[in-house]
Amino acid sequence: MTKRNYATVNPCVMCQPMGSALAFKGIENTMVLYHGSQGCSTYMRLHLSHHFREPVEIASSSLNEKEAVYGGTENLKKGLKNVIKRYNPKVIGVATTCLTETIGDDVPAIIKEFKEEEGIGDDPEKDIIIIPVSTPSYGESHVSGYIKALDAVVRKFSEKSGEEEFLKIPNGKLNLIPVESFSPADVREIKEILEFMAGDYIFLPDISDTFDAPLREKLPKIAVGGTPLSEIADMPNSRASIGLGVVSTNLAVKYLEDYHGVPGHNVPIPIGLLNTDLFFTELVRTLGCPIPDKYQNERGRLLDAMVDVHKYLYGVKAAVYGDPDSVFSLTTFMLELGMNPVLVSTGSKNRDFEKRIKQIFEEIRPELEPVVLDGIDFDTLNDAVSECGPEILIGNSKGRYIAKARDIPLVRVGLPIHDRVGAQRILTVGYRGALELLDRITNTILEATDTFTAPVQVEPAAYAGEGAKDERVEGSR
Ligand code: SF4
Incomplete structure (x- = not known):
C-alpha cells in the first residue's frame, strides 16, 4: 500500500x-x-x-x-x-x-x-x-x-x-451488554429470543424504541423507551452477564464481575450460524433451558438457505470494514458461506483485532490468507481494495465512493448508513438476521454478475408445439 x-x-x-x-x-x-x-x-x-x-x-x-x-x-x-x-x-x-x-x-x-x-x-x-x-x-x-x-x-x-455495603438480593436475571451499537431491529431480536427462552433479562442499552419510535402526535422531549433505571441499578444482583463481542473489552461486564461477583461471559456478536450457535449455547448454559423449537427451525432454514446459495457465494472475494466486533462476526459468517474475505479491516485501533481475525481463519479456512488492517481510514481502504481485488464490499455507506469508483457492489451494514432508508430495520443477529443478510449478499452478487438465480424452465415440448425442445439454462455460477 x-x-x-x-x-x-x-x-x-x-x-x-x-x-x-x-x-x-x-x-x-x-x-x-x-x-x-x-x-x-x-x-x-x-x-x-x-x-x-x-x-x-x-x-x-x-x-x-x-x-x-x-x-x-x-x-x-x-x-x-x-x-x-x-x-x-x-x-x-x-x-x-x-x-x-x-x-x-x-x-x-x-x-x-x-x-x-x-x-x-x-x-x-x-x-x-x-x-x-x-x-x-x-x-x-x-x-x-x-x-x-x-x-x-x-x-x-x-x-x-x-x-452501603451492598446487600445482594439475587434477581435471577441475565445481563446482556453489547460492546457495539446494534440496530434497533437487532436489539428487538435479541430481546425476543430472551423472552422465548423464558429468561428474565436486562438489556443495556435498549435503543429499540428510542432510535426507532412510532409516529406520535406530540413529539416527546426525550424519546420514550430505553433500559429502565431501576433495572440498571439491579444489574449487580443478576445471576450472570453475557457480553456481546469478543474483540473489544466489555468494561461493564468486567466491572460487574470484579466488583459485584456477577459471572461474565463474552461471546461473539451473534451474526451467522456459528456465532448464533455460541450465543444460544451460552443462554442454555446460563438459563438451563432447551432451545425452543422456533429457533431450531430457524436454524434449519438458515442451513437450508446456506446450501441453496453455496454455488453463488463459494470463492467470492469480499472486503469487509466497520467496527471491530461486527467485522469479526461478519467475517466468520462469510467463511461459513464459503466466501473468501480477502480484506478484513476496521477503522478502530484495536491490538487484538488481527489476532482474533487470523484465529477464526485458522479455525474455519486455514488455507486463506487475508489482509487484516486496523486503525485505517478510507484512503488506506481504497488502496487495500485496489490491491486485494474484492468482488463485493460489506460495510457502512461511507464506502460507497470506493464502490462506485471501482464498480464493486456494496452491501450496507453497520453505522452510518446515510444513502439508503431503513438502517434502523436492518437485522443481522440471530438465525433470522443471518438469513436476511445471506439473501442480501447473494442477491447483490447475482445482480452484479447478472447470473440467473435458478435454472430457467423453458416451455415443455408437450405444450410448445412440435419440434420444441425441453431445455434448461444453467446459471454461470
Ligand atoms: S466533532 Fe471534531 S472537535 Fe468535536 S469531538 Fe469530534 S473530532 Fe473532536
Whole structure:
C-alpha cells in the first residue's frame, strides 16, 4: 500500500463522544450534553438522525474562543441548568470533546461543584444523576466512547449500593451488554429470543424504541423507551452477564464481575450460524433451558438457505470494514458461506483485532490468507481494495465512493448508513438476521454478475408445439 506522511483522510470511525450518545440514548429518560463547541453536537446529531431517521436531541455547553482560553466551567454549569429546565431528565450523560479535554477542564469536579450549588444529591429515586465520560476524539473512536459510557452508567448506578455495603438480593436475571451499537431491529431480536427462552433479562442499552419510535402526535422531549433505571441499578444482583463481542473489552461486564461477583461471559456478536450457535449455547448454559423449537427451525432454514446459495457465494472475494466486533462476526459468517474475505479491516485501533481475525481463519479456512488492517481510514481502504481485488464490499455507506469508483457492489451494514432508508430495520443477529443478510449478499452478487438465480424452465415440448425442445439454462455460477 502507498506510504503516506499525513495522518488521516476520511476516517473509517466516528467521534468518541458519538459512541457515548449511542449508549446514553438507550437509557430511560436520559439526556446527553457535550462539553465543547456547538459544532460537535450539531455534527453528531445530524449523523445519528440521518442514520436512524429520528430526531436526536444532544445539548452542548457551547464553548467559544473565550472559554477555550479561560475554561468552560461556567458554560457547563449553565448548560446543565438549561437541560434540567427544558428536558427534566432523570439522567444527564456529560461527554467531553477534543476541545475541553485539550484545555483540561476537570469535568467530574465541575459537576460536583454544580450539584453542591444546586442541592442535587446522589439518590436515583429523587435526584438527577449526572454521569461524566471522558471522550476526547483524538484518543479513540465511537466504539470506545460507547464502551466507556456503558461502564460509567453501570458504575454510577452501583455506586450507592457499594457505599452501603451492598446487600445482594439475587434477581435471577441475565445481563446482556453489547460492546457495539446494534440496530434497533437487532436489539428487538435479541430481546425476543430472551423472552422465548423464558429468561428474565436486562438489556443495556435498549435503543429499540428510542432510535426507532412510532409516529406520535406530540413529539416527546426525550424519546420514550430505553433500559429502565431501576433495572440498571439491579444489574449487580443478576445471576450472570453475557457480553456481546469478543474483540473489544466489555468494561461493564468486567466491572460487574470484579466488583459485584456477577459471572461474565463474552461471546461473539451473534451474526451467522456459528456465532448464533455460541450465543444460544451460552443462554442454555446460563438459563438451563432447551432451545425452543422456533429457533431450531430457524436454524434449519438458515442451513437450508446456506446450501441453496453455496454455488453463488463459494470463492467470492469480499472486503469487509466497520467496527471491530461486527467485522469479526461478519467475517466468520462469510467463511461459513464459503466466501473468501480477502480484506478484513476496521477503522478502530484495536491490538487484538488481527489476532482474533487470523484465529477464526485458522479455525474455519486455514488455507486463506487475508489482509487484516486496523486503525485505517478510507484512503488506506481504497488502496487495500485496489490491491486485494474484492468482488463485493460489506460495510457502512461511507464506502460507497470506493464502490462506485471501482464498480464493486456494496452491501450496507453497520453505522452510518446515510444513502439508503431503513438502517434502523436492518437485522443481522440471530438465525433470522443471518438469513436476511445471506439473501442480501447473494442477491447483490447475482445482480452484479447478472447470473440467473435458478435454472430457467423453458416451455415443455408437450405444450410448445412440435419440434420444441425441453431445455434448461444453467446459471454461470
Ligand atoms: S473530532 Fe473532536 S472537535 Fe471534531 S466533532 Fe469530534 S469531538 Fe468535536
